[in-house]
Amino acid sequence: MAVMKTVDKTFDKTDPLRFTETGRKAENEKRADAEATLVRLEGLAHLMDAAFLIPGINRRVGLDAVLGLVPGLGDLAGVCLSSYIVYEAKRLGAPRWLVARMAMNVAFDGAVGIVPLAGDLFDAAFKANLRNVRLLRSHLERNGGIRPTVIDGTAHRIDG
Structure with missing residues (x-):
């Protein structure tokens, strides 16, 4: 006679790895x-940082460099928009050192x-927003917040 085991679909707070069904669903969400x-x-x-292509030079610039042409207010608007990325990084659980670096x-x-x-020339070259998003993606990939876009490792061909 076979014994049937029932599976509890509720979140088990004693399970640190969240192997229960509800825990997996919460992690996936x-x-x-x-x-x-x-x-x-x-x-x-x-x-x-890179929305527009300057013809002839083949250099990409973004709205930050364009806004920087407006004295005072343009740079302030660029900093405010860039600060949104830092805010979202904090909301996603980035550590304090990473938020400070950003x-x-x-x-x-x-x-x-x-x-x-x-x-204005520096704004066109520095690209702080792309740097910050790259830092955030790297952190989230290393710590399991998102799936990695590139798999690290070495491939070996096996001829059989």
């Missing part, structure tokens, strides 16, 4: 939210961007 947020942030970073990138970009002409 959290991961999907993080991935969707990261895609949205990557779009914003691309718009801010904030320093934004502050450095904003401080140098205030300088007329040289700041």
Whole structure:
């Protein structure tokens, strides 16, 4: 006679690895939210740092460099939009050191961007938003917040 075992579909708080059905579902929803947020942030970073191609030079600039042409207010608007990426990183659970590094990138970009002409050239070259999103993606991939886009390892061909 076979013994049937019932499976409890509720979240077991004693299970640290969340092997229960509800725990897996919650982890998958959290991961999907993080991935969707990261895609949205990557779009914003691309718009801010690399949306437009300068013909002849083949150099990409974004809205941050264009806004920087407006004295004072343009740089302030760029810093505010860049700060949204830092806010979302904090919301996704990034550690304080990473949030601080991202904030320093934004502050450095904003401080140098205030300088007329040289700041505009620096805005076109530094690309703080793309750096910040790359840092956030790398952190989330290493810590299991999202699935990695590149699998690290070495491939071996087996001829048989």
